[in-house]
Amino acid sequence: xxxxxxxxxxxxxxxxxPHIQDPLRHLTPQERGELLEVVLDLGxxxxxxxxxxxxxxxxxxxxxxxxxxxxxxxxxFGGDNRSGxxxxxxxxxxxxxxxxxxxxxxxxxxxxxxxxxxxxxDLVFSGKxxxxxxxxxxxKTTMLREVARVLSDDQRKRVVIVxxxxxxxxxxxxxxxxxxxxxxxxxxxxxxxxxxxxxxxENHMPEVIIIDEIGTELEALAARTIAERGVQLVATxxxxxxxxxxxxxxxxxxxxxxxxxxLSDEEAHRRGTQKxxxxxxxxxxxxxxxxxxxxxxxxxxxxxxxxVDSILRGEAPEPEVRWVDEHGEVHKEESRQRAPAREAARxxxxxxxxxxxxxxxxxxxxxxxxxxEAPVSLVDDVRDADVVMTVKGHxxxxxxxxxxxxxxxxxxxxxxxxxxxxxxQSLARITHRPVPPSSVAEAxxxxxDAVEKVRSGQWSVELTPQNAYVRRLQHQLAGRFGMxxxxxxxxxxxxxxIRSSRAQP
Numbered sequence: 001x002x003x004x005x006x007x008x009x010x011x012x013x014x015x016x017x018p019h020i021q022d023p024l025r026h027l028t029p030q031e032r033g034e035l036l037e038v039v040l041d042l043g044x045x046x047x048x049x050x051x052x053x054x055x056x057x058x059x060x061x062x063x064x065x066x067x068x069x070x071x072x073x074x075x076x077f078g079g080d081n082r083s084g085x086x087x088x089x090x091x092x093x094x095x096x097x098x099x100x101x102x103x104x105x106x107x108x109x110x111x112x113x114x115x116x117x118x119x120x121x122d123l124v125f126s127g128k129x130x131x132x133x134x135x136x137x138x139x140k141t142t143m144l145r146e147v148a149r150v151l152s153d154d155q156r157k158r159v160v161i162v163x164x165x166x167x168x169x170x171x172x173x174x175x176x177x178x179x180x181x182x183x184x185x186x187x188x189x190x191x192x193x194x195x196x197x198x199x200x201x202e203n204h205m206p207e208v209i210i211i212d213e214i215g216t217e218l219e220a221l222a223a224r225t226i227a228e229r230g231v232q233l234v235a236t237x238x239x240x241x242x243x244x245x246x247x248x249x250x251x252x253x254x255x256x257x258x259x260x261x262x263l264s265d266e267e268a269h270r271r272g273t274q275k276x277x278x279x280x281x282x283x284x285x286x287x288x289x290x291x292x293x294x295x296x297x298x299x300x301x302x303x304x305x306x307x308v309d310s311i312l313r314g315e316a317p318e319p320e321v322r323w324v325d326e327h328g329e330v331h332k333e334e335s336r337q338r339a340p341a342r343e344a345a346r347x348x349x350x351x352x353x354x355x356x357x358x359x360x361x362x363x364x365x366x367x368x369x370x371x372x373e374a375p376v377s378l379v380d381d382v383r384d385a386d387v388v389m390t391v392k393g394h395x396x397x398x399x400x401x402x403x404x405x406x407x408x409x410x411x412x413x414x415x416x417x418x419x420x421x422x423x424x425q426s427l428a429r430i431t432h433r434p435v436p437p438s439s440v441a442e443a444x445x446x447x448x449d450a451v452e453k454v455r456s457g458q459w460s461v462e463l464t465p466q467n468a469y470v471r472r473l474q475h476q477l478a479g480r481f482g483m484x485x486x487x488x489x490x491x492x493x494x495x496x497x498i499r500s501s502r503a504q505p
Contacts, residue, residue, distance in 0.1 A: 084171025112178030134292030149180035257281035356385035420467035460499035
């Protein structure tokens with residue numbers, strides 16, 4: 001599907017002082033398309049920010065009358081210090097002084113981009129609830145807007161948008177045409193978003209509800225209530241990846257929640273785990289999670305419940321990676337990434353597997369294999385290998401080594417990243433050996449226990465050594481509970497220390 005962009009840029013330029021408008025009107029079409037926002041701060045020159053650079057628009061410092069000029073031409077600011085221009089998607093955010101005066105403005109360009117959901121269109125049409133994750137500026141809200149239009153216009157579904165701060169459908173009482181036939185419910189203040197979510201499903205009989213930025217426990221609870229009533233939810237949430245959400249105590253309920261369970265001695269022995277383990281608490285609110293990695297690439301977790309369960313068993317998630325090429329064709333990496341796993345039996349049947357590592361840290365691979373007691377042999381020539389282990393970036397570039405391996409029918413194991421956790425997972429599949437007992441779930445449980453000890457008065461707790469991937473999760477968990485943490489020691493004995501944020505006695 002051809003991508004079409006509309007930005008109503010003239011409306012934004014008209015709201016700026018003339019000496020700032022002029023240089024912006026002389027931008028090339030490409031530069032206009034790359035303009036992100038115009039920033040005005042008292043006492044500083046006005047600045048234009050593009051996707052790859054910043055540019056001073058005028059040598060004169062911004063004055064109070066420049067800010068007043070803009071404020072008089074836009075809508076009134078709400079409680080979240082955001083405003084807009086009626087019937088456009090532009091957003092103007094204010095920075096205020098201690099006494100409430102506006103001393104800075106961020107005038108962000110709002111664009112309607114048609115064709116952005118081509119890469120996940122089948123998921124949107126499936127009727128299953130869908131959660132979009134991604135860093136700021138990744139295009140989450142833009143994608144939500146296109147979901148609303150396609151479902152309401154093409155699928156003729158009853159779609160209601162809960163629009164906090166008018167992010168999705170623009171400013172004013174009449175929504176922007178980019179949302180199609182979808183109806184929009186405005187939210188007076190972000191604190192009321194959860195109440196408007198419930199009102200939408202109770203009063204307007206929607207088949208689909210669209211929500212931007214679920215960020216509080218009340219909003220997460222409202223989302224679960226809506227999903228339990230059989231309404232399809234399409235929403236965004238704070239966090240770049242499913243693992244971020246998994247470690248967020250406020251929002252982890254969106255993916256089923258986590259609870260600590262104590263097993264009997266017999267059951268713990270049968271599972272081969274410790275007695276205290278973590279398990280998913282309930283079915284996830286969202287059946288599918290999409291991580292937006294760039295404008296043209298996403299990672300898809302199709303069955304969130306199964307993914308969370310696998311993380312709790314100590315397995316790193318392996319999403320389906322999709323991307324759109326220059327011809328608009330959608331490609332999926334799952335079949336290419338996972339198909340080699342079916343060849344593991346053939347490989348191990350020939351004795352000790354011979355691995356050729358391409359783009360994977362060899363010393364790290366040797367250390368992980370030694371720690372796992374995995375019977376493998378590393379070879380320098382791909383022609384001598386039973387298996388090739390590489391990383392996603394190398395695999396997608398299709399170098400001669402990869403082409404040679406595929407031509408010879410040698411299985412290729414593709415790691416998402418060059419980390420110990422990913423190497424462990426691949427070695428476990430190649431050799432049919434279990435992942436080392438120090439699993440992600442156990443490491444998270446250890447960090448949770450340490451947090452409780454610090455809360456109870458202990459100054460600090462040092463955790464057992466972990467790889468960088470697990471340490472990052474432990475740091476995130478400590479931060480969620482307001483604790484300080486640091487990594488100490490050298491690899492492979494580097495470990496996390498969690499301590500109280502108060503001053504040491």
